[in-house]
Amino acid sequence: MGKRMDRKKQAEAVAEAFAADFLAETTASAIFIGSHIERILASKANVIYQYVEDPTYYGAAVSHESGTQFIALNTFHSLRVRYFTAAHELWHLSEASQLQDEHFDHERAADRFAAAIMLPKAIMKDLWLQFKKLYEPKESVILIADFSEVPYEAVVRRLKELGISLSGISFTEEEWKNERVKLDLSESTLDVSQRLERFTAYERVVEEALENGVVDSLGASHKLKKYNSQLAKKLQEQEMKRVAEAEQHET
Amino acid sequence: MRTNEVVIEKVKIWLQENGKSHQWLAEELNISKALVGHMLSGNRTIQPKRIPELAKVLGMSVNELMEDSSLNSKRLVVQLRGTTSNRRSKQEVQELLFVIEDYLGLKRGQTNGS
Numbered sequence: 433m434g435k436r437m438d439r440k441k442q443a444e445a446v447a448e449a450f451a452a453d454f455l456a457e458t459t460a461s462a463i464f465i466g467s468h469i470e471r472i473l474a475s476k477a478n479v480i481y482q483y484v485e486d487p488t489y490y491g492a493a494v495s496h497e498s499g500t501q502f503i504a505l506n507t508f509h510s511l512r513v514r515y516f517t518a519a520h521e522l523w524h525l526s527e528a529s530q531l532q533d534e535h536f537d538h539e540r541a542a543d544r545f546a547a548a549i550m551l552p553k554a555i556m557k558d559l560w561l562q563f564k565k566l567y568e569p570k571e572s573v574i575l576i577a578d579f580s581e582v583p584y585e586a587v588v589r590r591l592k593e594l595g596i597s598l599s600g601i602s603f604t605e606e607e608w609k610n611e612r613v614k615l616d617l618s619e620s621t622l623d624v625s626q627r628l629e630r631f632t633a634y635e636r637v638v639e640e641a642l643e644n645g646v647v648d649s650l651g652a653s654h655k656l657k658k659y660n661s662q663l664a665k666k667l668q669e670q671e672m673k674r675v676a677e678a679e680q681h682e683t
Numbered sequence: 684m685r686t687n688e689v690v691i692e693k694v695k696i697w698l699q700e701n702g703k704s705h706q707w708l709a710e711e712l713n714i715s716k717a718l719v720g721h722m723l724s725g726n727r728t729i730q731p732k733r734i735p736e737l738a739k740v741l742g743m744s745v746n747e748l749m750e751d752s753s754l755n756s757k758r759l760v761v762q763l764r765g766t767t768s769n770r771r772s773k774q775e776v777q778e779l780l781f782v783i784e785d786y787l788g789l790k791r792g793q794t795n796g797s
Contacts, residue, residue, distance in 0.1 A: 478786075485772070486769055486771070486775075488768045489765045489768070489776075490765040491763075491764045491765075492762060492763045493761075494779075495760045496759055517764060521764070524762065634786045637790050641789050641793070644793070646792055658782075
C-alpha cells in the first residue's frame, strides 16, 4: 500500500516539474492555454476527432512502430472535457513520459500534467485570492473553469492539490451545470459537445492518392465518407457524371 | 497464430460480444452443438468449407475472419483513455484502427513512389 502511494506521489511530482518546463517553453507569460491545447497537440501527433456515443470513452493514443503517433479525441464529451483529454494525452507524447521506468504510474502523471499545464499554479493562487474577496467559493470555481476552459471537477481537484481548502464542494460535471443555474450564471458553450469527425492527415493522403491515380474517385469518396462527407459527396457526384458522360459518348 | 486458431478466437469473441450460444451457432451452420464445441475448443480442425459459412453467419468477409489481428496489434500500440462500454464504441475503435492502417499504407505508398 505504502509503495503504491509513493508511486502516485512520485508520478505527480515528476509531472508537475515537467509541466513547469513545458509552460516555460510554450507560453511567453502566465496564461491559461485553454482550447489552444489542441493546436499544441496537433503539432506533435495526428489528431483524430471521433464522435462515439459512449460517456466512458474519452479517446485513445495509438502509436505505430515507425514512431508515427495518433491521438483520438471523443467529441461526444463537452468541450471542457475534450480539452482536458487533449492535455492528458500530451503527457503520453512528451519526452518526459519516455524517460520513466516501467513501474511509473503514467495515468496518474498524465492527469497531473494536464492539470498543471491547464491550471498553472501561480495563476490559480492569484485568482483564488482575488475571487475569494468577491464571490462565494462555488462561483469562483465556475469562473476559473470558464477562464481556463477545463472541467469544474478538475478545478476543484487542482485547488485542493494547491492546498486550498474547499469543504463541502464536491459535484459531478452535471451537478455543476445545475449550480450555475442556482447562482444565476449564464449557460456556457463549454458544457456542450461540438460534434466533429475529422482526420485531416488522412484527408490529405487520400486526396494525394486520388491525384496520383492510386485510388479512383469512388474509392476516395468511400474512404472520406466519415471524415469529410462534403468532399466524399462531391467525389461521388463527379464519378457519376463521368460515367454518364462516357455512356452518352458510347451511344 | 495459425489460421485455425485465428478463426476460433474471432468466433469466440464474436459470440461473446453478441450474446450468442454454441447452440445458436450450431443451428445457423446446421451442424450439431457437439461439433461446434469440438471446433471452438480446437479439438477438431475447422474444415475449409466451413470458413465462408462462418464468415456469413458472423457478417464478416472471409478475409476479415482469417486475418491475424495480433499481427496488426504488434505494429500499432493502442492505449485507451477510459473504456469502451458498448458494442458500438468497441466497433468505432476497431474502425479507427483500420483507418489508421489505411492512412499508413497510403502514406507508405506515396513515400515509396516519390
